[in-house]
Each structure stands twice: as structure tokens, then as C-alpha cells.
Amino acid sequence: MAIITLTTDFGEKDYFVGAVKGAIYSELKEVRIVDISHSVSPFHISEAAYIIKNAYNSFPKGSIHIIGIDSEFTPENKHLAVLLDDHYFICANNGILSLLASEIKPEKVVEINIHDAIETNFPVLDVFVKVACHLARGGTLEVIGKNISEIKYLKQFEPAINSEKNQIVGHVLYIDNYGNVVTNISRKLFDHVGKGRNYLISARMVTFPKIYEAYSDWINFEVEKENRGEEDGKKLALFNSAGYIELAIYKSNPSTVGSASTLFGLEHRDTVTIKFEEK
Template sequence: MAIITLTTDFGLKDPSTGAVKGAILSELDTANIVDISHLVAPFHITEAAYIIKNTYSSFPKGTIHIIGVDSEITPENKHIAVQLDDHFFICANNGIMSLIASEIKPQKIVEINIHDTVETNFPVLDIFVKVACHISRGGTLEVIGRSISEIKQLKDFTPIVNQEQNQIIGHVVYIDNYGNVVTNISRKLFENERKGRDFKISARTVSLTKIYENYSNAINFTIPKEERREDDGKKLAIFNSSNFIELAIYKSNPSTVGSASTLFGLKLKDTINIKFY
């Protein structure tokens, strides 16, 4: 049974998501459709890339991932199908795959060319669904596109190490449901550049000099609870489950006490600096 995942910026109110699912089942009634997220910020490909990059490998090999973010076809935004890590991705060639495939080379890339035979003003519904169902039936990528060797690169969101190698400049790439702020600075990059030195993380109103392995490590549970003064609301940095540096507030709640995003004044694309001493 084919597994087809959906990641879009369609939201939960409009009919788009339901129409796409219906189209898949009309072509392939045995399909197993899995929603990854439909709440990606509109046209925000870096946010979508973070979600997919940290989700797809949990699915079985051969899973087909439809990415409906910034998918309108233009001369500068063609459609592609990519085989990567034995998974298949169908999306626009808008740079999103360069972020997903930043550490793994694609096995195959084709530029989809079935548009002349399909009338559409909704490419996810009319093009991506047809490609996904073709792949799920065992069809090859060459049938629905011409092979290409490169995908569009997004270099603006790659962390930069300065010439003196005492500073990493990264960005906010994701803000989760708790308002925690995820950066594009990986544990691997941080440790490679740190070389045992002290450091300071700076981002707008916050400065931090320690990174924890998880949220609870920031709390000293040897002190009786009634004597601890900085449990809820404590500012901290952690290596999150995807091994990226994340800025957080212990037990934050964006709708009540606030979150790292609101209290630190951080939003998507904001700069994060790490200096080594």
C-alpha cells in the first residue's frame, strides 16, 4: 500500500487539503495518506523544509512526500520530483530541496514536464497528485520528467563561520507550538567550531552561555521545589531532538506566560550569533 504524505501551507479552513486527498483516492483508492502539517506559514519554504527534513526518515523507504508550499509554477519556479534517501519528494524547485538534501545527495532529480497534457490552476491537486500516484504504481521518474543534475540552492540560510573562526552567524528557521525558537546551527557545526572554548549565544534581548541536552536538565532538582526560584520561565538553550540549537523558556505557554519567541522578540529569519572565547 502506497504511503503519500502531505505538507502544505493550506491551513485547516479551506477546501484545498480535502480536494487533494480526494484526488489521490480517486486515482489510487488503496493509498495511505498521512498529514505531516498544513500549518506551515504561507510560502515559508524554510519552515516547511525543517518540518519535512526532521520527519521523512521516520516513514518507510519508498514513501512519497508531496510538498505544497510556494508551488505555483512560473518560469523561475518549475516543478521537480526527487528521489532522496530512498524516499520520493514532489515539490517546486524553489530551494526547499536544497535544505532537505543539505547532507544527502539526491539519487535522482527530474523536472516534471506533464503540464502540457494537464490543465491546471492548482498544481498540487492536478500535477503533484498525478506524479505521486504514478510513482506509487511503480512508475519511473523519467516518464514524468526530464533528468536534471542540480536543484535550486538556498544559501542565505546556511550558517556562516567568520574568517577568524570565533563566531557562527545563524538564523531562526522554525518556531514550534510552544514558541521555542529553532536555529539552523547544528550540534555538529557548533562542536566543530567551538574546540572546547567558552561561548555566548546572543539573539536580540537574550544572552546565554550554556546549552543543555534537554529542558529538564536546566532545573536543579536537588533543591526542594519551594526553594527553586527560576523553574517556570527560565531562559535556556538546548540541543533539540533534531540536534539543532533551540532557544526556549522552561514550561512556556505562548497564550499565557509567554514563550521564547515573544519574550526574546524573535521571529523567523532573525539572526542568532554565537561567539567563542
């Protein structure tokens, strides 16, 4: 049975998600629809890119992923169907696949060209669903689009390294549901540039001299709990499960202890710097 996933900024209030699912079921009776997220901030391309990059590979090969973010069809925002890592992605050519395609080269990319046969101002419902169902039936990309060699890439996903190779300047890529701050600096890049050197991470007025492997790693469990003092609300940096440096508050809750985003004063695209010491 084909799997079609949905990642959108539609939210839960309006009819959009239900209409898209209904259209899929009207085309295909035997299909499994999975919601990845409908809570992406409106038109937030980097947020959606981070979510889809870290969710898609949990699905079986051959899964079809509809991404409904900033998908209005215009001369500057064409629609794509992409085969990458044996998964299909249907989205606008707005840079949303930059984070994924920078690590894994797409196997095939087509610019969708069935718009003349469809009158729509809701492309996710009328165009993306048609393409997804075509692929789910075993159809080929060439039938619904023309081959192109490149997709749009966004430079904002790439941290900068200075010429002395002792500094990485990144930025806030994503803020999760707990208010923890995910940077665009990967473990792979950190290890490549750092080469085992001491370092200091800084973001606005906060600094971090150490990166942990898990949220609880900073706790000394050899000390009895009643003697360790307050643990919730402590700041830390760690490599998160997606392989990026995250600035976090232990057991953060925006309504009680606060979150990394609010307490550190960090928002999307704010600068995060790592300076390495000379050996």
C-alpha cells in the same frame, strides 16, 4: 500499501486538503495518506523545509512526500520529483529541499514535464497527485520528467563562520508551536567550530552561556521542588531533537508565561550569534 504524505500551507479552513486527498483516492484505492502538516505559514519555504527534513525519515523507505508550498508553476518555479535517501519528494524547485539535500545528495532529480497534458491552476491537486500516484504504482521518474543535475539551493540555510573561526552567525530558521526559536546552527557545526571552547550565544538583548541537552536539564532536582522557586518561564538554550540549537522558555505558553519568540523579540531570519573564547 503505498504511503503518500502531505505537507502544505493550505490550513484547515478551505477545501484544498480534502480535494487533494479525494484526488489521490480516486486514482488509488489502496493507499495510505498521512498529514505531516497543513499549518505551515503561507509561502514559508524555510519553515516547510525544517518540518519535512525532520519528519520524512520516520516513514518507511519508498514513501512519497507531496510538498505544497509556493507551488505555482512559472518559468522561474518549475516542478520537481526527487529521489533522496530512498524517499520520493514532489515539490516546486524553490529551494524547499535545500536543508535536506545539503546533507544527503539526491539520487535522482527530474523536472516534471507533464503539464502540457494537464490544464490546471492548482498544481498540487492536478500535477503533484498524478506524479505521486504514478510513483506509488511503481512507475519511474523518467516517465514524468527529464533528468536535471541540480536543484535550487537557498543560502539562508547556511550559517556564516568568520575567518578567525571564533564566531558563528546564524539566524532564526523556525518558530515552533510553543514559540520556541530554532536556529540554523546545528550541533555538528557548533562542535566543529567550537572545539570545546567556552562560548556565549546572543540574540538581540538576550544571552546564553550554556547549551543544555533537554528542557529540564537546567533544574537542580536535588533541591526539593518547593525550594526551587518558579520554574516555568525560565530561558535556556538547548540542542533540540532535530540537532539544532534552540532558544526556549521552559514550559512556555504564549498566553501565560510567554514564549521565547515574544519575550526575546525574535522572528524568522533574525540574527543569532555564537562567540567562542580563545583557549
